[in-house]
Amino acid sequence: MATVRRLQQFGETVFTGITELARIHGAVDLGQGYPNFDGPEFVKDAAMDAIRAGRNQYARMYGERVLNEEIARRFEKDTGIAVDPDAEITVTSGCTEALASACLGLIEAGDEVIVLEPFYDAYVVDTVLASGVPRYVTLLPPEFRVDPDAIRRVITDRTRAIIVNTPHNPTGRVFDREEMQAIADICIEHDLIAISDEVYEHMVYQGEHISLATLPGMWERTVTCSSLGKTFSLTGWKIGWAIAPPPLTAGLRAAHQFVTYAISTPLQYGAATALAAGDDYYHDLLVAYRERRDVLVTGLVSIGFEVLEPQGAYFVYADHTPFGFVDDVAFVEHLIREIGVAAIPPSAFYHHAGDGADFVRFSFCKGLPTLEAALDRLGVLRL
Ligand SMILES: Cc1ncc(COP(=O)(O)O)c(C=O)c1O
Structure with a gap:
């Protein structure tokens, strides 16, 4: 029952409410984290070719060979592993x-599973679904750095895993080598598994993306999770992957077999074509996202927001307190109803809602005209 109650609590996420409110008020949507532009034609063509070629029955349980091979190739290129x-x-x-x-x-x-907050909400639900117990460590403003002492303070003899996300949603932090090494040291010292969420791995504007699995002693204890959706603006395809040594892969496949069994066959062919893209694709993606980031950050700062410039991912985590609202929910409601811009109130990303009260999350996975229209409307807040 406890699990069911926790799920009910998270099931009605803030996102459903915000999206609906935004729709009613005709707000420019900088809320949810998916692009308002389409994925590349060559990838869509490859999936349509696969459908026409009759690749429409169940796929191999752990992935179509061509896709597994492309994921391996890309992972080796990025990490050397x-x-x-x-x-x-x-x-x-x-x-x-x-x-x-x-x-x-x-x-x-x-x-017990250590979750760094603000968190992507699935981490907590997944832990609870597995009958585990989340233990929270808060990344503190203004820099949202990983504090190894704070992690050590929540470790007990029941601690089994830590979930790490870099580049980080919602703060835009890209954890640096010192932070990642500190996490690795703790994992090794306490024999923890690391579940590493790297969906924004190709969106890094400052610093470098460090895959946790690349640090000495970490490959054997890390599950690296990523997906096609963010990098190829195809979030609706829901093609992702987990990379892990055989003992960890055996565990996660035992679950995968009964959760989904296999993933859309033709879309896996499309995904394989996507991952075979040359360096130009990744370069152009970064150039476009850097421009969107700069437009949004510059605009928000000029209006009076206090902004942590995102080092990665596609969110701006901004402090709204200069505008005098009581909390994030009140601020976002005002944005949607009175100003016509939707954003996310990040208290939903903390186990103590008050910890996110001073912030608002804007997404910049939107075309420049959308970002400019939003900034135009937000201009009425200008201090
Ligand atoms: C940090 C993080 N992890 C995972 C996901 C989900 O990825 P997918 O759409 O591939 O399931 C998201 C989507 O917003 C995310 O922000």
């Missing part, structure tokens, strides 16, 4: 299912 595409890669329904299957397959009842 050569993985076995069949034994160490599992294709999942988005990163969401990779995270869920990792938790369901690797967390035992009563195990």
Whole structure:
């Protein structure tokens, strides 16, 4: 019952409410984290070709060979780690299912899981679904750095895993080498599993993306989760993957087999074509996102927001307190109803809602005209 209650609490997420309110008020939507532009034609063509070629029956349980091979190739190019595409890669329904299957397959009842907050809400639900117990460590403003001492303070003899997300939603932090090494040291010292959510791995504007699995002693204890959706503006395809050594892969596949069994066959062919894209694709993606980031950050600062410039991902985490609202929910309601711009109140990303009260999350995975229209409307707040 406790699990059911927790799920009810998270099931009615703030997102449904915000999207509906935004629609009613005709707000420019900088709320949800999906692009308002389409994915690349060559990728869509590859999926349509696969459908026409009759690739329409169940896929292999852990992924179509061609996709597993492309994921392995890309992972080796990015991290230097050569993985076995069949034994160490599992294709999942988005990163969401990779995270869920990792938790369901690797967390035992009563195990404690460290979650850094503000968190992507699935981490807590996945932990609870697996009958685990979330233990929270708050990344504190203004810099939202990982504090190893704060992590050490929540470790007990029941601690089994830590879930890490870099580049980070919603703060835009890209954890630096010192922070990542500190996490790795703690994992090794306390024999923890790391579940590493790297969906924004190709959106880094400052610093470098460090895959936790690349740090010495970490490959054998890390499940690296990522997906196609963010990098290829195809969030609706829900093609993701988990990369992990065989003992961890065995656990997560035990769950995957019964959660989804297999993932859309033709879309896996499209995904394989996407991942074979050359460096130009990734370069152009970054150039476009950097411009969107700069437009939004400059605009918000000129209006009076206090902004932590995002180092990665596609969100701006802004302090709204200069405008005098009581909390994030009151501020966002005002934005939607009176100003016509939707954003996310981040108290939903903390276990103590008050910890997010001073902030608002804007997404910049939107075309420049959308960002400019939003800034135009937000201009009435100008201090
Ligand atoms: C940090 C983070 N992880 C995972 C996901 C979900 O990824 P997918 O759409 O591939 O399931 C998101 C989507 O917003 C996200 O922000």
